[in-house]
Amino acid sequence: MNRQCEHCGNPLAGRSDKRFCSINCKNAANMARRKATLSVVKQTDRYLHRNREILNTLMGPSRTKMKIARTELDSTGFRYNYLTGIYFNKEGKIYHNVYDFAWMEFSNQEILIIKR
Numbered sequence: 001m002n003r004q005c006e007h008c009g010n011p012l013a014g015r016s017d018k019r020f021c022s023i024n025c026k027n028a029a030n031m032a033r034r035k036a037t038l039s040v041v042k043q044t045d046r047y048l049h050r051n052r053e054i055l056n057t058l059m060g061p062s063r064t065k066m067k068i069a070r071t072e073l074d075s076t077g078f079r080y081n082y083l084t085g086i087y088f089n090k091e092g093k094i095y096h097n098v099y100d101f102a103w104m105e106f107s108n109q110e111i112l113i114i115k116r
C-alpha cells in the first residue's frame, strides 16, 4: 500500500511508522494543529472574560451580592454554560463560578449574583 505524507500528500518511503515526508512537513503539521487548538481556547477565553465583564458591570463597584431577573441577564448576551467551576453549598444549591463571581438560579426566574 502506498503511504502518503500527512501534511503534503507526497508518497512516503522508509520506515513504516513515518508520517511525514520531511521535517518541514512535520513542523508545519504540528504548527497547524497548535493553531487550531489555540483558536478554540481563545474563543472560550473570550466568552468567559465577557461573562465576567457582564457580572462585574451589573454588580458595580460597591455591592457583593445582588438579584437580577433572568430575562435581564439574558438580554446582556450572558453565556450560562461558560463557567470556571461549580460549587454546591450545604443546602445543595448549585453555584456557577465565573472567576471571582458566582451565580445561582432561583426558581422564580431570578438569578443571584455573588462576588467572592
Ligand SMILES: [Zn+2]
Pocket: 005, 006, 007, 008, 009, 010, 020, 021, 022, 025
Ligand atoms: Zn510532506
